[in-house]
Amino acid sequence: MGRYLVTGGAGYVGCHLVLALMDAGHTVTVYDNLRQGHRAAVPPGATLIAAELADVAALNAVLADGPWDAVFHFAALSLVGESMKRPFHYLMENAALGIRLIEACVAHGVPRFVLSSTAALFGNPEHIPISEDERIDPGSPYGESKLMLERALFWADRIHGLRSACLRYFNAAGADPAGRAGEDHNPETHLIPLVIDAALARRPEIAVFGDDYPTPDGTCIRDYIHVSDLAEAHLRALARLEEGSVTYNLGNGAGHSVKQVIRMVEQVSGRTVPARIVGRRAGDPAILVAASDKLRRETGWAPRYDDLETIVTHAFAWRQAHPRGYDDR
């Protein structure tokens, strides 16, 4: 069984990976500053170190407490819109601190590194579905910051032999099927939890950011991938590192529009969702759908919950059961 360090393991995607690692019998330490993450999202049995990535002493202490089989790096700022307002903040927090983490992993002899990367690397892609060969052209400092980490990992492998997996997430959604974890951002900006809140009358309506896109119903199309399938893909990618470093686009390969998501929430909840069309949100591409065949072919990964109904059902169950999220603020 392995011993793994998960930065950002108290956050949405990170905590679902922690559950997957622990379900597989591994030992897990979470390193998280708990600004966006939640203490209560770290399952019993995992060790939590509440510290900043910028805290060099704390970081070196935990890395020295090895050996680690791999580091999973989730800790990051992740809002495209915010990064357009605070570019240097994003570049410092995500890129600079991430590069420092990679350097420290090399110094401490960590053999493998898994990076939460993003579809935001592709900006406005020319080809849909988006393969790993699509032109890289980040449309935001957020996307740029992840690209910098992918490049740092390229050199860390080439010069120091650190094997890495760069996993470019599309739209993480849903919740742990057993109800142990779910999505809880503050403030919440993501479509599915906001639509669910509108269905539950916890907010008056959902604002639809534009219905004049070149898509069949005019609203943006995204590839919503169940967060537990996303977690499973990390384990598959990790195993594949035996053969060398990898980069994968991580989605289901199917797109759903904002209006389709709203209809699905209405169907699952049995309630009406008040929706209002407002202007476009800056930086939103019309369509982002992953070509996930490379990941499937090379690792044997296949999503277990690839239909939108199941994704929304799990998200709805968690949000209904946890009106105040993890209740730890």
Ligand code: UDP
């Ligand atoms: N969206 C929307 N209203 C909202 C939040 C999101 O219409 O209140 C749309 C957004 O424009 C995008 C899709 O829903 O097309 C998914 O947005 P989200 O922020 O969940 O993820 P992103 O695609 O930005 O990573």
